[in-house]
Amino acid sequence: MNSGTSQIDFGELPVIQKADVVVVGGGPGGLGAAVMAARNGAKTLLIERYGLPGGMASVGEVQPFMPNHLNGEESFDRPVFTEWRDRMANYMPETWKGSKIRETLLLHPGAAALAAEELLLDAGVGLLYHHTLVGTVVADRKIERIVLHAKGGFVAAEGKIFVDCTGDGDLAALAGCSFEVGDEDGVCQPMTTNFKLTGINLPPDDQLSAWRMKLQEIFKRGQAAGHISSPRETLLFFSYCQNGVVHFNTTRVINCNPLDGASLSDAEVISRRQIREIITYLKEEAPEFRNAVLLSLAPAIGIRESRHIRGIARITRDDFVRAAKFPDAIARCNYAIDKHSGIGAGTTGIAMKQSDYYEIPYGCVVARDVDNLTVGGRPISVDAYIHASMRIMPCACSVGQAAGFAAAEAVKNSILPARLNGCAIRAGLKKLNAYL
Secondary structure (H helix, E strand, O other): OEEEEOOOOOOOOOEEEEEEEEEEOOOHHHHHHHHHHHHOOOOEEEEOOOOOOOHHHOOOOOOOOOOOEEOOOEEOOOOHHHHHHHHHHHHOOOEEOOEEHHHOOOOOHHHHHHHHHHHHHHHOOEEEOOOEEEEEEEEOOEEEEEEEEEOOEEEEEEEEEEEEOOOOOHHHHHEEEEEEEOOOOOOOOOEEOOEEEEOOOOOOHHHHHHHHHHHHHHHHHHHHOOOOOOOOOOOOEEEOOOOOOEEEOOOOEOOOOOOOHHHHHHHHHHHHHHHHHHHHHHHHHOHHHOOOEEEEEOOOOEEOOOEEEOEOOOEOHHHHHOOOOOOOEEEEEOOOEEEEOOOOOOEEEEOOOOOOOEEEEHHHHEEOOOOOEEEOOOOOOEOHHHHHHHOOHHHHHHHHHHHHHHHHHHHHHOOOHHHOOHHHHHHHHHHOOOOO
């Protein structure tokens, strides 16, 4: 078990923003949290270190969305995620291969950012971009203010309830919350930088399966010959809604610490080295890639796993296996445990029947050690195996919307999140069209 706290004395800082609910991090979890807090009546501020929202959907260029549906049809992740997905469709082709884009899991990073910002503005959320969290001021188990760094230097923001949607649990750690890192051995899943190639001479649909198998053979030959250093067991790539374009999720960076700045910097360099190797080898060895060129490259590496913040409840792999249900559930998920090896090749996969699901109880989003803090997105109070399932963007958005809704309820009722009735939180989310 670890804990973290900010030990820097920042002195007197100008307070540039005050709100009922302050959400830190504008990825899928932060989007859900901020929109739902605002819809629940709270004056809400969203703080984001980049210049746009969307997180891994935008700056990470992760695509497609992974499925989290009942019987492969009805999404568990409404209302915020489904509204976000629908609005993205306004900036993408109307149809692709006979299907309406809004009915697929495809996305575009720019469309993700534009649609997320629309949802935030329409909900009345205040936006503060280009501000990075660097510290907290905590007294009597409560965050009084957070310290941010921007172009003008250090500033502060104050709130009644805070929601950590940083993805890595940075706010919780800085405020002194206890947490775990990675699995039982402290190993985190690997990091990945996504990219797209265009100009590929894709075969007809009825030949795609055989072509994919051929590419796997080429990839393994490249690894065996030392031309490709990515330790992934397969060449992971996806189709995209643009002719001649393939999306790659193939880089795998192991033995780097996502919570250490220097190590994270090294990870960026390693992942882009792998990208150069993959592009070069495919152009040389796969005829369909001879004229391929780089279309896009994610500005930031994707982090699958880091901290798991300890909450007042916690669920584990056993809850996945038994498809656990809870009276105070705030989200549902049936995406497989998809645990990528953090030390080499291999992925642990455990599937769930698509007619069933497990639930995440309210206590998983309530920080145990700081009283006015909830947590949204992937770093909630679960073990590494549940994390490997619920870390996907749709579920992260739903978990975030619960954390934001609860934060607003706490403000509305002048009580702390841990004292809220989880069953009442569930009922309130259902009234706002959550799938519960």
